[in-house]
Amino acid sequence: MNRRSLRFRALAAVIGMLAGATLAGCGSGSGSGSEDLKQVTIAFGNPAFSLTVVEAYLPLAREWWREEGYDVTVVPNQGSQAATQVLIGGRAQFVIGNTAPGLAAAARGDADIQLVAATANNQWSLVAPEGGGITRPEQLRGKKIGVAVAGSGGAVYLDQLLRDAGLDPEKDVEQVVVGFGAAAYEALSSGRVQAFFSFAADIDNQIAQGARYTFMYDEQWRRFPDYGLLTTKQVVDVYPEMVEAIARGVAKSMAFLEASPECAAKVFRAGYAGSGGGGLTPEQEVTAMKLSLEDRVQTLKSTGGDDWGAVRLDGLAAMQEFLKAQGQLDTPAPVSRLLPEIDGLAAKANDFDRDALRAEARACAA
Structure with missing residues (x-):
């Protein structure tokens, strides 16, 4: 099947799924229930809600998307690779x-x-583990490396790090799925694996539990816009206002976390810890949230410090060059093709009453 056919099918799936949901809502009367809301599905790139990935659950818990007219379902997936396939297949309109x-x-x-x-x-x-003797990737020859899930969106980075150290990722090390957070911490502490590869939000949870680690990474990675909200051009073209609304919920979650990491942790504990992403004490949750906030603020500052979720074009271009070098693509696409054609999208996503949001966070009615 050619690329045009794939895109046509994706567009047809988007229009059919969203128009059907909209028609169902329009025919339901004038109430304020979910039947009046447009149905939206977000494919989440984690198998469970995670404490520090606030953009996946705070908009649900605080009903920000609902207030904008959208009944959003966030569907966990084994990893970001799987979530992306759900988006491509037209079974979701967004990926986090x-x-x-x-x-x-x-x-x-x-x-x-x-x-x-x-x-x-x-x-x-x-x-x-700090003090365990492993401080460089090349020391992992013949060792076991824990990963949170199989097929994660970060696999390309681990493979590059190992290859640059002279190791074959498939032959010279054994990669073992050990899960997130407390499960990964236990696997490292017990010696079941000798190293662990994951994203900051997950590692922050472990540090909050008392973990002390030696970090290994490629400095160039820190420029890449690695995590966020994605959609398709077809969704943008047909429903630009929906894209703005979903992005606004994501931006609000960042601002809420900044205003009160304590309240964000309380919201997670009240409604989402049972999904499988919990396991910390309340004090550890707050510590993890504050560590995560540091990472988020660094990202905000790298884009000018004004709008949560803004994308640096040079970082996006550098990320494509990296993916090309790793054999993930042949020719980088023009950066403009990878961004929605919505004028001032980041500013629109951040167009909300920040003072009111801060007051809401600090009042903390979870």
């Missing part, structure tokens, strides 16, 4: 997850995926 799988697919011409908001620059790291 790692950007690499979607942007690589877009640059290859497999799908018209676009980056709506970047909520974190690349914070992937390979970590080993």
Whole structure:
């Protein structure tokens, strides 16, 4: 099947799914229930809600998307690769997850995926217990490396780090799925694996539990817009106001976290810890949230410090060059093709009453 056919099918799926939901809502009367809301599905690139990935659950808990007219369902997936395939297949309108799988697919011409908001620059790291003797990737020959899930959006970074150290990722090390957070911490502490590769939000949870790690990563990664909200050009073209609204919920979640990491942790504990992403004490949750906020603020500052979710064009271009070097794509796409054609999108996503949001966060009615 050629690329035009794939894109036509994606457009047809988007129009059919969203128009059907809209018609169902329009025919339901004038109430204020979910039948009057447009149905939206977000494919989440984690198998469970995670404490520090606030953009996936705060807009649900605070009903920000609902207030804008959207009944949003966030569907966990095994990883960002899987979530991206859900988006390409037309079974979701958005992805919250790692950007690499979607942007690589877009640059290859497999799908018209676009980056709506970047909520974190690349914070992937390979970590080993501090004082355990492993401080460089080349020391992992013949060792076991824990990963949170199979097929994660960060796999390309781990492979590059190992290859640059002279290791074959498939032959010289054994990669073992150990899960997130407390499960990964236990695997490292017990010696079941000698190192662990994951993203900052996950590692922050472990540090909050008392972990002390040596970090290994490539400095160039820190420029890449690695995590955020993605959609397709077809969705942008047909429903630009919906894209703005979903992006606004994501931006609000960043501002809410900044205003009160304590309240964000309380919201997670009240409604989402049972999904499988919990396991910390309340005090540890707050510590993890504050560590995560540091990462988010670094990303905000790298884009000028004004708008949560803004995308640096040079970072996006550098990320494509990296993916090309890793064999993920042949020719980088023009950066403009990877971004929605919505004038002032980042500013529109940040167009909300920040003082009121801060007051809401500090009042903390979870």
